[in-house]
Amino acid sequence: MSARKATDPATAEVIRHYLSSAATEMERTLVRTAYSTIIYEINDFGLSIFDRNLNLLADATGLPLFLGANEYAIRQVLKNSQCGPLEPGDVVHMNVPYWSGAHTNDGVLVAPVFVDNAIAAYTVVRAHWTDMGGKDPGYILDSTTVHQEGIMIPGEKIVRRGEPNEELLRIIRANSRAPATVMGDFNAEVACLRVGVKRVNELYQKYGTETVEASIERILSAGEEKARAAVRAMPNGEWEAEDWMDNDGVNDDLVRVHVRIVIEDDEMTVDYSGSSQKVDGPINLGLGMARSAARICFKSLTTPNEPSNGGQFRPLNIVAPEGSLFNAVYPSPVFTIWAGVSAVETIYKALAKAVPERMWAGTGGDLGDPGFYGKEPYTGRQVWHQTNAGVGWGARIDRDGINTTQHVSMCTVKNIPVEVVESRLPVMVDRARFRQDSGGPGRFRGGLGSVRDYRFLAPFGALTILKKSRTPGWGLKGGKPGPLNLSILIPNTERPDWKEHFERDIISYADNSYLYDDKPENVIYCGMFRGEFGPGDVISYLADGGGGYGDPFDRDVERVRNDVIDGYVSRTAAERDYGVVLTDDLEVDIEATRKKRDVPRATESYDPPLRKPPPKPKRK
Numbered sequence: 001m002s003a004r005k006a007t008d009p010a011t012a013e014v015i016r017h018y019l020s021s022a023a024t025e026m027e028r029t030l031v032r033t034a035y036s037t038i039i040y041e042i043n044d045f046g047l048s049i050f051d052r053n054l055n056l057l058a059d060a061t062g063l064p065l066f067l068g069a070n071e072y073a074i075r076q077v078l079k080n081s082q083c084g085p086l087e088p089g090d091v092v093h094m095n096v097p098y099w100s101g102a103h104t105n106d107g108v109l110v111a112p113v114f115v116d117n118a119i120a121a122y123t124v125v126r127a128h129w130t131d132m133g134g135k136d137p138g139y140i141l142d143s144t145t146v147h148q149e150g151i152m153i154p155g156e157k158i159v160r161r162g163e164p165n166e167e168l169l170r171i172i173r174a175n176s177r178a179p180a181t182v183m184g185d186f187n188a189e190v191a192c193l194r195v196g197v198k199r200v201n202e203l204y205q206k207y208g209t210e211t212v213e214a215s216i217e218r219i220l221s222a223g224e225e226k227a228r229a230a231v232r233a234m235p236n237g238e239w240e241a242e243d244w245m246d247n248d249g250v251n252d253d254l255v256r257v258h259v260r261i262v263i264e265d266d267e268m269t270v271d272y273s274g275s276s277q278k279v280d281g282p283i284n285l286g287l288g289m290a291r292s293a294a295r296i297c298f299k300s301l302t303t304p305n306e307p308s309n310g311g312q313f314r315p316l317n318i319v320a321p322e323g324s325l326f327n328a329v330y331p332s333p334v335f336t337i338w339a340g341v342s343a344v345e346t347i348y349k350a351l352a353k354a355v356p357e358r359m360w361a362g363t364g365g366d367l368g369d370p371g372f373y374g375k376e377p378y379t380g381r382q383v384w385h386q387t388n389a390g391v392g393w394g395a396r397i398d399r400d401g402i403n404t405t406q407h408v409s410m411c412t413v414k415n416i417p418v419e420v421v422e423s424r425l426p427v428m429v430d431r432a433r434f435r436q437d438s439g440g441p442g443r444f445r446g447g448l449g450s451v452r453d454y455r456f457l458a459p460f461g462a463l464t465i466l467k468k469s470r471t472p473g474w475g476l477k478g479g480k481p482g483p484l485n486l487s488i489l490i491p492n493t494e495r496p497d498w499k500e501h502f503e504r505d506i507i508s509y510a511d512n513s514y515l516y517d518d519k520p521e522n523v524i525y526c527g528m529f530r531g532e533f534g535p536g537d538v539i540s541y542l543a544d545g546g547g548g549y550g551d552p553f554d555r556d557v558e559r560v561r562n563d564v565i566d567g568y569v570s571r572t573a574a575e576r577d578y579g580v581v582l583t584d585d586l587e588v589d590i591e592a593t594r595k596k597r598d599v600p601r602a603t604e605s606y607d608p609p610l611r612k613p614p615p616k617p618k619r620k
Contacts (some may be wrong), residue, residue, distance in 0.1 A: 009029055011207070011216070015203065016215070019058035020056045022049060022200060022203070025196075026125070027061060029191050030189060033187070033334065034127070034188040035188070036130055036184075036185050037386075039127050040384060041416045043062055044062075045062045045151045046062040046067040047062055049121060049122070050123075051121050051213070052404070054074055055216070055220055056310035057310070062412060062413075065289055065292050065293065065337075068127070068293070069100070069289045069291065069292040069604065071310065072101050072106065072292075073099065073108045073124070077094045087344060088160060088162075089163075090161065091109055093109050093153050093158035095111075095572055096153070098152075098334075099155075100335060102334075103151050106128055106129075106337075109126070110124050113201055120200070127185060129180075130176075130182055130383065131177040131178045131179040131182065132149075133151045137334070137373045137382060141249045141281075141282070142250050142282070143230060143281070143282045144280055144282075145331045146334060169186075169484070177441075178383065191418040220249045224311035224312065227302040230302035231315050234263050234268075235263065235354060236357055237354065238262050239351070240261070240348045240350055241350035241352075241353070243347035244471040244610065245467045246470045246471075247467075247509065247613075248279035248282070248283050249282055249473050249600065250279075250280035250281035252613060253613075257346045258274030259347050261274060261347070264509075267315045270297075271318075271319040271320055275324065278332055279325060280327060285325065285339040285340055286328050291318045292340065293340045293409065294318050294347060296408075297351065298316045304362070309396060335459060336467070341409045349474060352476055359476070360549070361395050361474060361476040361546060362448075362474040363392065363393050364393075364449050365485065365544055366391065367389055368485055369415075369452060370541060371384060371464065371465070377426055389450050390405065390502040391404070391405065391406070391447075392438060392446050392543075392545030393405055395440070395446050395479060395546060395549035396444065397550075397551055400445045400447065401547075403439075404448060404449065418432055429452060431451060432452050433451050434451070435450055435543060436543060436567060436570055439546060440481045440548035441548045442474065442477050443479070443549060443551055443554040443555050445480070445563065445568075446545045446549075449545040450542075450543045451541070453538055454538065455538045456536065456538075459532060459534050461533070462533055464528055468484075468485055469485045469486060469615060470611070471611070472544075473547050475547035479551075479552070480547065481544075481547045481548075482545030485542065486512070486514065487526050487539065487542075488525055489529060489539055490538040490539075491523075492536025505532040506532075506533075508526040508615075510528050511525075515611065552579075563587055579593060579596040580596070
């Protein structure tokens, strides 16, 4: 109480906004100076400011799964690093996956803020570095140990008293396929940390330590109180849900993601214990990111309109047994961090049973648009350019889902414009549009997914990190899911060696031909893949839509008709899924529609039966 007397609500609010502004300025500095499109176009980063006690004070728009993991990471940096006492101007780099909560390319940089010769706060940045020396360029999809995933730095000073540590930087450059790009992004990150250090230091100089830290206490307490009040407004109970990932990249079995939600008074627990145990491939997840997935869902229900602070997450507990899928330990492979995407989807699925009136149906479930790797045509540098497909979001009790938006686990990242793809890569985008009939049918329709066709102009590598192409999403209250995510690999059959080329140079980690009865010949239908493509080869990626909410036959007839006119729904699907029969002039056939709709239907949430892959699927 004595600390609170040193400030007042108005001053605390000014300081809260100042901290948020400082984090935003860090973000702008990073975006304006970074080398990689994955940072300055996609926003594949997370920026945070912490107090001396490692409470989150502010963060900036970035990858949500990164933001939530930064708190875990900074605690591990200060606990495990043996780089000696921190001094003004120091920056510590750490990318050990089990401590950072991510993979080796998503290292964490930490800078202390000194006030009166003592550490008062920390600024933190995490961003995707193009290459840290893993066994494959781009993304590693089938590692079996962390030592195949790149060099690990266990918390060393990459900047000492303001000067770069050239010995450490030489080691990083020597282990990277893209040293110039990595060093450019490193300098951008250090610049953004320095901006944060400067702004936080100015805040302390302006208001004084006592006022600033009393305000921080008030900010954290207010965040905790609001979050606890929001949890108290939810019903007490336990709810469970499960989802499936296509495979682990090494074995071709479905991998179970299971979540149990427990709400008791003003606390919520997210328990991953029912999920698959540790797997052989790199979809194991560090505890930091498993915690982050739960934080995303928790915050969206408790304090969705408030800037983040550590107090808001105090009512949240996470259970993940050590050595399991969601709490990886050495030397488990962890590079493909898509279990975090599935975790968010599954947590929301469980919450939809607790508070269905506040939740939406399942989303497209992934973000599998291709990434491209190889030598940049004009510079000769090894590059990695990720693209992110827009998926449909699920419908809710009173509205349709959002069309073609990033998956909810990464909803603040951006897609790379077609113009950037075509200017930086030997690739043409022949088609970019909504995917017709991809929105899950319902009284309110799921949002539509997207379609993009990439045609190669010269030899280049490509892959996708798709993990939700074999099992569908889910609808609510009788709504249905959209179709599956799908990668279609189309060879240039005018090349005389195209068969040998595809068999030799393309790996399909999830051969999904068994799911499609009308697959064309000479085309690969798959989920995750990796390969070297040649001129004229095409990758077509079809992203899933969101699930529907409510009985599709209760959808307003005119809304169905308008969806057909807009190209969102085909005439065939309008009749099959919604019971709306249209004439050739796209007018409603009232009598035929009445007969079609006069059929009793279920109104419970729709969770389709599981179709497992064949025991010995054909592997390319």
